Amino acid sequence: MAVSATPKKESRKEPHVVIVGGGFAGLYAAKALRKAPVRVTLLDRRNHHLFQPLLYQVATAALSAGEIAVPIRSIVSRYRNVQVFLAEVTGVNLPDKKVVLADGELSYDYLILATGAQTAYFGNDDWKELAPGLKSVEDALEIRRRILCAYEAAERLPNGSPEFAEYLTFVIVGGGPTGVEMAGAIAEIARQTLKNDFRTINPVDTRVILIQSGPRVLAEYHEKLSESARRQLESLGVEVRTGPRVTDIENHEVVVGDEVTKARTIIWMAGITASPVAKSLNVPLDKGGRVLVQPDLTVPGFPEAYVVGDLANFPHQTGEPLPGLAPIAVKEGESAARNILRTVAGRARRKFHYRDKGSMATIGRGSAVAQFGRFSMSGFPAWLAWLFIHIYFLIGFYNRIVIIFRWGWSYFTSNRGARLITGALCQSPLVKTPDVVPNDSQHPSLSMPPLETDIVEAIETGAVAANGAALK
Ligand SMILES: Cc1cc2nc3c(=O)[nH]c(=O)nc-3n(C[C@H](O)[C@H](O)[C@H](O)COP(=O)(O)OP(=O)(O)OC[C@H]3O[C@@H](n4cnc5c(N)ncnc54)[C@H](O)[C@@H]3O)c2cc1C
Numbered sequence: 001m002a003v004s005a006t007p008k009k010e011s012r013k014e015p016h017v018v019i020v021g022g023g024f025a026g027l028y029a030a031k032a033l034r035k036a037p038v039r040v041t042l043l044d045r046r047n048h049h050l051f052q053p054l055l056y057q058v059a060t061a062a063l064s065a066g067e068i069a070v071p072i073r074s075i076v077s078r079y080r081n082v083q084v085f086l087a088e089v090t091g092v093n094l095p096d097k098k099v100v101l102a103d104g105e106l107s108y109d110y111l112i113l114a115t116g117a118q119t120a121y122f123g124n125d126d127w128k129e130l131a132p133g134l135k136s137v138e139d140a141l142e143i144r145r146r147i148l149c150a151y152e153a154a155e156r157l158p159n160g161s162p163e164f165a166e167y168l169t170f171v172i173v174g175g176g177p178t179g180v181e182m183a184g185a186i187a188e189i190a191r192q193t194l195k196n197d198f199r200t201i202n203p204v205d206t207r208v209i210l211i212q213s214g215p216r217v218l219a220e221y222h223e224k225l226s227e228s229a230r231r232q233l234e235s236l237g238v239e240v241r242t243g244p245r246v247t248d249i250e251n252h253e254v255v256v257g258d259e260v261t262k263a264r265t266i267i268w269m270a271g272i273t274a275s276p277v278a279k280s281l282n283v284p285l286d287k288g289g290r291v292l293v294q295p296d297l298t299v300p301g302f303p304e305a306y307v308v309g310d311l312a313n314f315p316h317q318t319g320e321p322l323p324g325l326a327p328i329a330v331k332e333g334e335s336a337a338r339n340i341l342r343t344v345a346g347r348a349r350r351k352f353h354y355r356d357k358g359s360m361a362t363i364g365r366g367s368a369v370a371q372f373g374r375f376s377m378s379g380f381p382a383w384l385a386w387l388f389i390h391i392y393f394l395i396g397f398y399n400r401i402v403i404i405f406r407w408g409w410s411y412f413t414s415n416r417g418a419r420l421i422t423g424a425l426c427q428s429p430l431v432k433t434p435d436v437v438p439n440d441s442q443h444p445s446l447s448m449p450p451l452e453t454d455i456v457e458a459i460e461t462g463a464v465a466a467n468g469a470a471l472k
Helices: 024-032 052-059 137-155 163-167 177-193 223-235 276-281 326-344 380-393 397-413 451-461
Strands: 016-020 039-044 048-050 069-071 082-086 089-093 098-101 104-107 110-113 117-119 169-173 207-213 238-243 248-250 253-256 259-262 265-268 272-274 302-307 359-364 367-372 375-378
Touching: 016 024, 024 039, 024 110, 024 326, 052 137, 052 177, 052 380, 089 276, 110 326, 137 163, 137 265, 163 169, 169 177, 169 259, 177 207, 177 223, 177 238, 177 359, 223 238, 223 359, 223 367, 223 375, 276 302, 302 326, 359 380, 367 380, 375 380, 380 397
Parallel strands: 016 039, 016 110, 039 082, 110 302, 169 207, 169 265, 207 238
Antiparallel strands: 048 069, 089 098, 098 104, 117 272, 248 253, 253 259, 359 367, 367 375
16 A cells, blocks of 8 residues: 555645654654644554553553553644554655655655664574563563463472472563563562462562673663662562673573573563664664764754654764663654754754753662762652653553552552453463362362372472472
8 A cells, every 4th residue: 555645635835744653752753843834744553652661560560551552643633734654664765755664655855763673682583482572562461471371380380390490480681771670570579469369389489580791780870779779679589690691592491601590481671773774774873773863863964864762873962872761762853853843944953962861760669779960869769750750751641640540559559450361371381180170179289199298309309499388
């Protein structure tokens, strides 16, 4: 299906601005153009804007997907000059000023390219299936499914089974903000949310292992905040392993040098790379695939084409590229939009400048670290700051209210209400089903060999430590 370049009012002569990507950068660019004398087409391959900073909360069953994703169409419904197309962009023809779609093409006068980033496995694409990353709603639901399925499978294992430890071990690869958040949240699920829900297993026996290559987690934060994050994680029961990088991921195994850790749930938080659309521009990219933009965020040699957000490498402020953060994407999107309006009005474009608003990562209920320039904080005050800033940036009044309520509820009850297993069915770990559903009781362990034998075997095999609660 070809897409018309002048979809609505053919007679309109306003310049046509095409925005690719309805993420933070694209959406705020559209907002900045909403009352301007330009015609805007906003393209995205998804119909929703995703609030990625809270994606880990969907992956750990604290929030539902609909609470952090909003239809793009509804967000811009009041912007009369903005039209939304659901479309996959495969490339951009800069000399001809055309966006190439999977099913057509679209001409533009000005372009704002904001297709963001995707999970990177650094040449180990076979790890993708074994250790999903977290970038989309689908990823979050798959991780949630794997976490919940692991507990369901462990509950069906015979007492003393050596597989217990594997099912109750969760490895998170990557100790950046999202890895830290994920590790803290899984530890909380185990120790608080699920503690009364199972009969065979004791979720408190869960091991959460966070592997970070290099000397410390949250490497881009001040050293003392990294240390604080490590302590807060450890107080939740997370094993933090820093040092060498992961060398291999096999089915149910993570390998770091000579050390093999067996785990049924492995989550990849160790890297992202720019959206592949960047390659089609045929301009210099950095090693992460990002476009090396000019000081005004335009593509070298193409003053009408802007690249913003996670797709852009903007080194002009500090000599280092600005990090991939939502507030930076927002400001870049707005800046590109304003420069387009300046050009339309016959004025000169301005350089982009970002005022650092700081960064923060939450570690669990009531603990976080935050860094605002030279000022930093950790623990409960940082967590409160994290909470309010995330509520503030959330899109949609309904979502804000629902999430305030949900967070309040789970803060006081430790409950995570979105513990639904969706997608593929969980695989049972058992060979013999009759062992699991005894005739004489609902309790699986009663159909097993006599309890005493179990205990002796478990002690002999060393399973007692990993499975202590089942023997109580
Ligand atoms: C799990 C996670 C947690 C994060 N936590 C934080 C945090 O706490 N604080 C923070 O500041 N930042 C955080 N970030 C980073 C932040 O989300 C990004 O910096 C920000 O989303 C970048 O905005 P963007 O507009 O460049 O890209 P995105 O928001 O990723 O938007 C890109 C858009 O482009 C669309 N798109 C992509 N390819 C195509 C295509 N070929 N055709 C059509 N459409 C396409 C996508 O569907 C998407 O809507 C987090 C990111 C992740 C993944």
